[in-house]
Amino acid sequence: MVARKWMATLGVVISTPALAQSLAAPSPGRPVSFVACPEFRNTARQCWLAESGGKTYYIGAFRIGTPPQLLHKVLVEGVAHDDQSSCGGINIDPVQISPLPELDFSCDAVLPDNGTAPREGSLFDLPPEVLARNGGDVPTPPPLTKNMAFAVTLDFDRTVLNLVNQAKVELIARTIMASPVARVIVTGHAGQSRLDDGSVMREAPEVAARRMAVVRDALIAIGVPEKIVDGRIADSLPEGSSVLGPESREVTIDVVLARP
C-alpha cells in the first residue's frame, strides 16, 4: 500500500520512538479502544494512566505532541500487552491519544508518587528530530515519478497538526515542490471509532473542513503554489461503515503529476 510504504520512508526521517516501535515487528497483544479520564501520577518522571473495564492502563510519560489533559476525557486507541506494565498500568503500545475537546471537570485526578515509576530520565528532552532541526529544514526529497497519495492521521475531533504530523506535512510539501506537479487535492475526512464496548463514536462533521484547511494552508505556507491546490471535504462516512479507528480521520493528499 502506498501509504504504508511512504510511512516506512518517513520513519527514517522522523523516527519518534512510538512510530519506530509501531513499524517494528508487532509483539502479540490485544487491541483496545476506550474513552476515560486520564490520571496523572505525580512521580519523578510523571506518568499517565487510564482505567477501562476494571483494568488500569499506562498511557505514557512526559510526551510532546498530543499528551493527555486533565479536564478532558481521552480516547485511547492501541494494542495492550497484559504481560508488560509501567507505573502500575498495563502497557499500550503503540498508543494513540486523543484528548476530547470538550471540558470535563470530573477528570481531575492527580495521584501521589507511589514509587511505581522510574526516577531516572530527563524531562528536558525534546524529541531528537525537533532538536536536530533546530533552525534547519528537512533535506530536499527526491522528485516523484508517478502520482502519489499521502495521508495524515489526526487526533479524534481535533484539527491541530501535532509534531509528528508537522514533520509529515513538511516532507509532503517539499516532495511536491521538488516534483512536476499539476494538481494537489487535499481532502478532509471526519471519521469514527469503535470502542471496546461495541459503541461507535463519530467525529463532529465540521472537523473535516477544518482539517482540510489546516493541511492546505500549511502546504501553501511552506511553498506549494496556491493555484495548484484544491481543497475538498469528504462526504461523511455512512452509518455502519466499516472504516473505524484512526485511519478514518485522515486528510488525504493526492498528488497528480503534470504530463511530460
Place this chain on the structure above:
Amino acid sequence: MGESGARVMLAAATALFVASVAARASHRANDRVATSAPTTDNIIPAGADRILSAYATFPNPTGTLAVFNADGPVATRGHPFFEPLGRNGRACVTCHQPADAMSLSVRSIRARWAAAGPKDSLFAAVDGANCPNLPVGQRSSHSLLLDKGLFRIPLPWPPRDPAGRAISPEFDITVVSDPTGCNTDRVYGLKSSNPHISVFRRPRMAANMKYVEPERPLSLWHIRTGEVRPLDPATGHRLGGNVMSDGRAPTLIAQMVDASRTHMAMKGGLSPAQQTQVRKFLFQVYAAQVTDRAGGRLDTGGAYLGPRALRDGKPAVVGAYSARPMFPEIEGWVTQRIASSIKWIPLVKLPPFPATRAGEASEAPAQRAFRDSVARGYLSFMYRQFLIRNVADLNAFIGNPVKQTCAACHNMVQTGMDVAPGYLDLGTTTYPTATPAPDLPLFRIDCHKDTPPHPYLGREIYTTDPGRALITGRCADVGKVVIQQMRGLAARAPYFAGGSAQDLRAVVNFYDTRFRIGYTQDEITDLVNFMGAL
C-alpha cells in the same frame, strides 16, 4: 572546642549574618521604592537635541540600568525615533525611554504628570487617557496610565486578516463592565459605526530586538499551534511571532508603521527611509541592569550581566529543554555550596558547579549575600519543579498538568522569551486566575457551538483582555499573551501586559497562587533579586 567545631560555628554565624544583611537589603530596597522622589531628570522629551552616548547608565530603585548603543553615540535631533513626527507631539521615545529600559515605568509616568501634567504629550487623549472622550487634564481621565502604566489599544472588531478583510470570529463578545466608558462609547465603542474594542496594555521594551525578531527563527512551525510561521516578505525569513503582546504585528516594520499612525497620529506613517533608520536603531540598542545597590556590579565575580553580553549573544536559542544555561551571564556566581543548599526538588539532577567563584574570598558580606541570593533565584527559575496546569497552549502540548519550571515557558537563552513563539494563556487576563482589576473593562466571550472551545475555560469566558483572540478571532486563543523579554525589569515596573503586578514580588506571588508552588519568603526574595539583576 576543636578547630573543625569552631569553623562550623563560624560558618553558622556568617550564614546568619549574611542572611540578616540580605533581609535588611531587601527591606531597604522596598523602602527605597516608597521614599526616593521620582524625577524627570533622565526623561528624553520628543524632539530633544541630545547625544545618547554609546554607553549610558540610569538609576532605578534597586540599582542602575545601562543602555548600550553598539553602533556608537546616537544624535536625537532629526532621528525618527526621537522626533515628534505626527500631529500630537509624540515620538517613539515618548513611550520608550532609555532610563526605563526602553519601556516606561509608572514611576516616571507619575513624575512627568507631576512636572507637566497633560502638557506632556505622553498623556495625549488618543491612548494616554482612559478614553479620548474624557475631560483632558483631570487625573481621573488618565488613571490607568498613572496607576498601572497602561495605554489604550483600540482594536477593530471583527478582526481583520493581513489583507484587511474581516475575519468571521468564533465567538461573540459582550462588554460586562466598562469603567473607562470607552467600550460602550458611541464613537469609540463596540457598538459604534466603526466598532473597536479597547484593551489596556504596557509598553514593551524597544531594545534587544535581535531576540524579539531573530533573523533565523527556530523552525518552520509554530510547534504548539501546528501552523507554519509566516514569511517576512522583506527578508524571506520565517517570522518568530514574538512582537507585541498579541502578535498582531508580524514584523517590527509593520509594528512601527502602526505605532506611528496610532500612538503618534502620523498621517501615512513612517516613510521607508525612516523605517530603515528606526529599525537600524532598534537592532543596535541593548538594555539591561548593570549594578545593584546592595550587590554592586553585576558583571564581576564571574558574572557578566549587562547589555554588552546581549549584543554578543545568539538569538532564538532554547535553554530550558536542552538544559543549556538559561542566563549564562549568571552561571559564574553559582557554586557547589549554593547548589547544595537548596531545599526544593529540582526537575533534573543539577549539574556540577565549581567550589568557589572569582574573588569570593574578598566579597563584602552584603555583596556575597546578594550574589548567593541571585544564584539561588536563578537555580530556582531554571530547576525548581512545580505542576503547571491549564495554560493554553503549553499544557495541550506537553501534558496537563506537566511537571516543569519557570524556564519551561521562559525558555529563550538570555531573554527568557518563548521561542515557540510566546503566546500563552497564563491566566493574567482571564478569570478566575486574573488578579481582580475593577478599573479595567470586563468582557464576556461566548464561543460558538461548532468551534473548538478554549481548552481550559470552555465556551463562556470572562476576561479583561482577550489578547491573541482579538487578532485571530479564535475561541481557543482567548487570554493568550506573548511573553515579554525579562531584561531591564528593575527599571520598568509594573509587570505583565495588563500591569497587574506592581512589583517583582507580586509577579512571584501570582505564580505561587496560580500553580500552588509553596515558595518560602526567602525563595521569593531570591527570585526577586535574580530577576532584578537582569
